[in-house]
Amino acid sequence: MRFILFVGANNSLAPAEVSVQIPSSVEILPSVFLFDEKDSDLAINKVSRLGCGLKLAVEVPGYSGETTSLADLIKHKNFSITQLGKAASAGVGQAIKNEMGKGRFILAKDSFGLSPIILKKHTVDEFFVDTEKREVWQTIWFHDFRHWIEKDRHMPFADARAGMLPPKIARSMVNLVPFSTEKRTLIDPFCGSGRILIEAAELGFNVAGVDISEKQARETELNLKSLDLGGRIEVLDATHLSTRFSEVDAIVTEPFLGKPNYRPDQVRYIVPGLEKLYLGALKDWTKVLKIGGLVVMVFPILNDGKKVYKTSHIIDEKLKLSYNPLKRDIIYSRPGADTKREIVILQKI
Secondary structure (H helix, E strand, O other): OEEEEEEOOOOOOHHHHHHHHOOOOEEEEOOEEEEEOOOHHHHHHHHOOOOOEEEEEEEOOOOOOOHHHHHOOOOOOEEEEEEOOOOOOOHHHHHHHHHHOOOEEOOOOOOOOOOHHHHHHOOEEEEEEEOOOOEEEEEEEEOOHHHHHHHHHOOOOOOHHHOOOOHHHHHHHHOOOOOOOOOOEEEEOOOOOOHHHHHHHHHOOEEEEEEOOHHHHHHHHHHHHHOOOOOEEEEOOHHHHHHOOOOEEEEEEOOOOOOOOOOHHHHHHHHHHHHHHHHHHHHHHOOOEEEEEEEEEEEEEEEOOOOEEEHHHHHHHHOOOOEEEEEEEEEEOOOOOOOEEEEEEEEEO
């Protein structure tokens, strides 16, 4: 069976996440991926674990390209038809409605079709049509937006000043680890309010987190508990992880990125301190990780208006013998942010 997955256009991690979790997938349009799976349940199980996934549609066989052929597929009062990869148009939908002599056609705003909110609110038969290839696809799954909103806005503890990864970005980062989650341990050494640990625990990892702030460590525990999740949380400097942990499968983290609201003239003084912190942590983590274990880590890219400072260069200079860089230059930046984030995947040699 063939499926098309629609991913969040604003999630720059999506291509990397999909390539790791669904290696056979092909991006057929911007933010639209095609893949094969044995049945719908297996396909839904795969995409529902993604941070970037928005909607899934399955190919419906037997479409002739004629209006009557599509009308026969509609089972409910409400329906929507969107030309795959093209701006939304009322033409095809209106023709179907005229053919049926009944029903309520809902026009999508763009080529992504209807929003999950509308699909949740109404019972809708949603289709995507490629008239040239005579292919039709029907939506069978959309993401649980209420759960994502709950994690984003209604956690017991969140400190914007300490930095907060959006839940979907945190999930996408965890999904850059290609291991099965069963009996695997994942650690966030800069756990903050626990965003990464929450996503890893929901996926089935055994999780542990440390933070140098006792307050942050306590709040991480309570955030996990609020979702009926658990993990080992300790107050510890990230550069001393090896004093309490060993044989870890993966480390996924957004480290301290520097104090917020810095002035451009301060950048050249901030960067050396960050690089020293990251280098010390990565050296210590070689004692923590299993051979072949992975680090998925954010490295900030700072700009003082005259020069761009890419902190990940420390990998090339002083960590060549410890890690093999598997992927680099996955860039994520919050709207209006001064600091860009480069996500790097490293494997312990």
